[in-house]
Amino acid sequence: MAVGTRLVAWDKCWHVSACDRSGIPHALMSLPAPPHTSAAAADVRSSPDIICLLILGLSWLAAIAVVGPRGEFPINDDWAYAVTVKALVQDHRLVFSDWIAANNLTSALWGSLFALVFGYSFETLRLSTLVAGLLGGAALYGWARQSGASPARSLMAAFCLMFNPFYVQLSFSFMTDVPFTAALTIAMALITRGALGGHGGATAGGWAAALFALLMRQVGMAIPLAHAVANIVTRRPTWRSMAWAVLPVIAFVAVQRGYARFLAETGRMPELFGTNSELMLQRLAGPLSVTIEGAAAFLLYLLLYLGLFLGPLTVMFAAPAFRRLGPAIKLRLGAVLLGATLLVTVTMLALGHPMPVWSNTLTESGLGVDGHGPRAPYLMWAALTLVGCLSGWSLLAALIVHCLRWREWPPAMRWSMLFAGSTALIIAAPIAITPLRFDRYLLPMLPCLIMLAVMGAGGGGELRRPARAGEVVFWLAMALTAAFSVLSTRDYMASRRVHDAAVSALIDQGIPSERIDAGWVLNGYRNFGRFGITRDPETWLLTPDYVVASRPAPGYDIIESRPVQRWLPWAVGRTPILVMRKRSVP
Template sequence: MKSHSTFDKNIFLITGIWLIVIFIINPIGDFPLNDDWAYGVIVKRMIEDDTLKLINWGEMTLVTHLFFGYAFTSLLGFSFTVLRCSTLLLSLLGLLGIYQTVLLMKLDKRTALIATIVVMANPVFMALSFSYMTDVPFMTFVTWSTYFFIKAYNTANKKLLFIAVFLCVWAILIRQLALMLSMAWLFALLIDSKSKQFTLCWKWLPVLTVGGTLFLYSYFMKQYGMLPANYGSKLDLVLSNLSNFDLRMFRNSVGYIFVFFTYLGLFLTPVLTFYSWSKLSKRMWIGIITYTLLISGGLILMGKALPSIDNIFVDFGVGPSTLLDHPGGFRSIPGGNAPMILRWAITVLGTFSGSVLLIVTFDWLKKPRREINFPKVFSFLFILIYIAPFIITGYYDRYLIILLPAAFVILSDQLSLKPSIWSTGVMASTLFVFMVFSIFATHDLLSWNRVRWQVIDGLIANKIPLDQIEAGVEFDGFYHFTDDDPEWWKRITPTYKVTFVPLDNYNTLSVHPYKKWMPGKAGMIVLSKIKDVSNEKP
């Protein structure tokens, strides 16, 4: 097979499609989404005070993410639009990294292009790309680090290994979980019986460098009093759960594993249509059908039909919906739920694709050690080590997108380079549905938030005191959060509320419709004022 060139027309095609998506959705709007208010607050203070001070929200290292946002806002001025655009740039770089990584696995450019668009069309990836959350930037640096790790192994090029380690260090200063990638390199080389080009020193170099960086960061931040109290709380939770592990936790962990494969299967469905189905024996087909019926049936009967884990991909859209009148905001959106039969169909599809992933994994693990190639071992170990703590504690759906590039590597030799017309048709259809859903849902997420903050800005312009406004988690955090008061939210005594629906004991002052592309009830943002205060409009 001919070697691929560094640049080709698909790079410009991926860039063009992503720019069209950005134009359609429209990223403009100076407002935070989800938890990115907390990161925006820090960047804003960096610009105003020339100081870096992390706040006690989250437990990540975070600093390279902050400095990247700081570089953009220093040049263009602070706004969440600018921060959002910095993420959109990293999203594009991440997509190009996925494309190049798939090409490394000797797949043709068309398959690499499809795999890249599968990630682009993922509702979790797309929604997070239009925010200043850390997930997509972290994914981008891990993806490119993975690419250089594999290429360094293939070429025995130590310079490429240094690039991989540098990118992994950058990633670990966003999230500690990048340490898992360097650990996967070490364990994969220790398993690889054919590896002669890397001595023990080179095997240990990445994990010692990346782990050492994390240690030094933690030490110096703690010495200077800059380490948030929540830092490392996830590790504490893992250790606590392990020390108190019981039958209930075991049951939960088994459930997390099945849900993990169901979600990952759903996310990979378009590219799995290119699976070499002829490799499946009659016994394998019986196993796939049995697994699909049992697991999807179990999830449906337990009320866990997809989407069933929190955060971004929610019922009939993307979220979260964080206004306080919408308590299901981490698993649904206002304006109508998806028909239950549609959720059942998605669950069956995800379970079916997840069963294929399981078969691919088990079939590969049964091979003799000498037949197991390094990129697949490396990617498999990264997935295994990365997901292990979350099987103990639970996870958000956004934690899973980081695993898509590694999954492509594992699937690489199971995909047909000459798929049938049927497979191509199913791939195109599912990919189109994913893309349309993700674009429409992300558009709606920004649309209602844009109107929400127009209402908020109107209240502020009319000099309504901030502690008299209740307008959702992002507003409350951005304007009221402080490390000095652990119960900071109690200082809010709302006279005015911004909600999705009219409230009891409040007079509706105004109703503001927002453009909604997803099916369901018309979208609106409601401004209300408590009844025992003057009804005069602000």
């Protein structure tokens, strides 16, 4: 079917308010798929698709080979999530660490599947996350294809997600960030396919994946909420259509409340369960000025991070939006974007706060939860702050222009973009309010925003192969991003191996772990729950007579220095892992 014929058929179906006997609107059950570049695009089975997916998979395997997944240690607070898997596999009990705040049910089941086959270990859990990461990238490729993007543009979308620094680094952990992002991407791709193409199986699979995501992290509630927004805004209101829009929301709320009740009644509820919700309520109960100030700062920093991570797609997304603007408007808009970029960049540099402004994954050293490796050059972070500002403001301006042309978009694209955009906004909303912000919380937003960029790059029509200039800019930026992501993760994993070996050597000498300050990650892994206060990592030690770190500690003598082979240009030959002993200890 030709593209024009598809769009006409879509419009006719979309504005019909009749429903079938089940009460589900025809517009959501039997609409033709959105425009595709070829008949094979809908099923992602053509030769170009197979080639692109092979490229994606081989690139992921190459990244794994460079980084190296070996190592029996956690790299973040994934030690807490591993507790449940270990109890399930070895003791056949459902147990949760008091440290976790997420639902953590399906993530534990996912890890247990691999542990049953390969045995319980951090390497096995790391493998489970790496597989989830590949599935998430493939799902985003399929989502882009069914939205009408060419194989080349769909491959760009998948690369932009999979080689994002957060995605790469967290794929080598057992944190829930990557599996949740993958489940969310699969869910949204299938729900979109079911809604726009009338595929009942895709719809069922999509909601199953969405439920899987919810039982991993509470923010999975964003999927049914965004689905409701997309249907309410784009369809004529009828009782049946509105019921179909809100039914998934009611079901997911019931599941979440039922799960929380199950945890409470069986004595399995972690002490920190739902901590972020408590912090948000406390913030909202405080002075309004503090809430507004925090939200404003979050939005500015969010613009910087998303501008940096979506930077490779900026040219393709912004060009169609600005193409139809008059020369005078383009000139004024360019001046505004440049002025805003310089203002924010100069202000942040003057205050001594260039990127990165948040913590936990991206640090001054590169990637890693502690940030204690060799610091990257200040000039690099200043340049990245400038690039993030310019890209972020450009993406925001392009999004505003696209929204002003809302009525020009085919209804299929309107629904799809609203579904993706609403999901990203709902995920961002609680982060804007809570005082506890980790940079990795932004990761689940990326597939949704990447899809907005991909669909927006088509200008509302058929999503053809990207222009040559856009391709060149994308792949140059993507190559730099991927190199940073892979090499930084590789260096961090190398550092953790040496770090863990140094701690293990002290323990083998008969020194108990509660006397070794190995950083909060390994302190939590070895000591959490034995003593101390759950919410205070500083109490997870008794007498820190020894310290293992990458920088000298005041009051301690260095008794051993273990070299770390790093590959990042600013880190080669620098910052070994130091084993130190308190001066008062004989």
